[in-house]
Amino acid sequence: xxxxxxxxxxxxxxxxxxxxxxxFYRNARVGLVVGxxxxxxxxxxxxxxxxxxxxxxxxYPLFGPDVWFVLLAFVLAATFAxxxxxxxxxxxxxxxxxxxxxxxxx
Numbered sequence: 737x738x739x740x741x742x743x744x745x746x747x748x749x750x751x752x753x754x755x756x757x758x759x760f761y762r763n764a765r766v767g768l769v770v771g772x773x774x775x776x777x778x779x780x781x782x783x784x785x786x787x788x789x790x791x792x793x794x795x796y797p798l799f800g801p802d803v804w805f806v807l808l809a810f811v812l813a814a815t816f817a818x819x820x821x822x823x824x825x826x827x828x829x830x831x832x833x834x835x836x837x838x839x840x841x842x
Contacts, residue, residue, distance in 0.1 A: 757832065763824035764817070771817030775809040 748756075755761065781787060782805055796804055 758825050758828045760821070760825050763821045763828070766824060767817035767819070767821035768813075770820045771813040771815070774816050775813035778812065779805060779809040 782790065783802070790801070794801075
């Protein structure tokens with residue numbers, strides 16, 4: 737939660753208040769880092785041939801296989817970043833709902 741005063745909070749759009757209360761921007765940054773690290777590690781495994789040599793029995797249009805695997809790594813990073821951000825945001829929403837239900841139960 738942010739340290740904004742109640743008067744300052746009323747001037748913000750409701751969607752921005754919701755995103756801040758769910759720590760969405762922090763979750764998006766964490767997801768971006770995790771997705772990038774995963775994609776770089778998997779690309780390094782392929783590029784450095786850590787699991788053995790790659791058998792090139794396929795023709796790659798326009799570019800070589802390295803460019804296509806870089807593009808694939810970008811898609812993997814973006815998808816995994818979104819998955820992590822959504823999972824963290826849902827966990828934050830569940831935690832917030834649990835805290836609200838505990839407060840209303842008192």
